[in-house]
Amino acid sequence: DAGVTQSPTHLIKTRGQQVTLRCSPKSGHDTVSWYQQALGQGPQFIFQYYEEEERQRGNFPDRFSGHQFPNYSSELNVNALLLGDSALYLCASSFGTGTGNTIYFGEGSWLTVV
Amino acid sequence: AQKVTQAQTEISVVEKEDVTLDCVYETRDTTYYLFWYKQPPSGELVFLIRRNSFDEQNEISGRYSWNFQKSTSSFNFTITASQVVDSAVYFCALLQAGGTSYGKLTFGQGTILTVHP
Numbered sequence: 001d002a003g004v005t006q007s008p009t010h011l012i013k014t015r016g017q018q019v020t021l022r023c024s025p026k027s028g029h030d031t032v033s034w035y036q037q038a039l040g041q042g043p044q045f046i047f048q049y050y051e052e053e054e055r056q057r058g059n060f061p062d063r064f065s066g067h068q069f070p071n072y073s074s075e076l077n078v079n080a081l082l083l084g085d086s087a088l089y090l091c092a093s094s095f096g097t098g099t100g101n102t103i104y105f106g107e108g109s110w111l112t113v114v
Numbered sequence: 115a116q117k118v119t120q121a122q123t124e125i126s127v128v129e130k131e132d133v134t135l136d137c138v139y140e141t142r143d144t145t146y147y148l149f150w151y152k153q154p155p156s157g158e159l160v161f162l163i164r165r166n167s168f169d170e171q172n173e174i175s176g177r178y179s180w181n182f183q184k185s186t187s188s189f190n191f192t193i194t195a196s197q198v199v200d201s202a203v204y205f206c207a208l209l210q211a212g213g214t215s216y217g218k219l220t221f222g223q224g225t226i227l228t229v230h231p
Contacts, residue, residue: 033217033218033219035219041224042118042207042221042222042223042224043205043219043221045219045220050217055217088157090157092159092219097217099211100147100164100166100211102161102164103149103161103209103219104161105151105158105160105161106158107158110157
């Protein structure tokens with residue numbers, strides 16, 4: 001049973017560029033959330049997708065957008081990259097939202113903006 | 115607003131010592147869930163435990179145990195007879211089951227645990 005998988009693992013982008021990160025949820029899960037973790041900090045909630053719609057959003061600018069596909073996989077897009085966007089981006093999946101079911105995380109995508 | 119505080123930024127112990135990681139949370143909800151995750155250097159958050167707000171029973175899993183006390187809004191994590199492989203960053207997190215922030219995990223700042231041989 002595959003867990004949450006994310007790609008790419010590492011990437012380097014230049015300021016002003018755009019990036020797309022991908023996530024496949026754990027088998028049987030229908031809810032995907034994205035988190036940003038800056039160095040030395042706890043993960044911060046970006047947004048959550050359920051039934052292909054954004055259900056919850058954290059305090060992140062519109063440069064951060066996402067999408068969920070019919071197979072429940074998801075993408076995180078960040079436009080006009082800033083140096084401060086350098087972080088570990090974690091994808092989490094669960095069955096249902098707000099239900100308290102266990103939330104599993106992927107290994108993350110390490111983004112460096114130069 | 116909900117908040118999770120892990121007051122211990124770093125803890126250093128010698129192998130076989132017991133160590134307790136503290137977690138204090140704030141929420142106005144009566145229904146919520148608490149989680150502990152372990153983050154090794156690879157970055158993945160490894161699920162350790164989930165506890166709902168109506169279940170105050172302590173839990174033991176091997177060398178790991180958790181003490182949940184609603185009266186003090188605490189959900190502490192103890193590792194007995196620590197091992198070098200326990201070295202990692204540990205996060206406590208709170209999930210609201212309702213309200214405007216349902217489904218969102220709020221994390222503490224994390225505790226860096228180093229176990230020396």
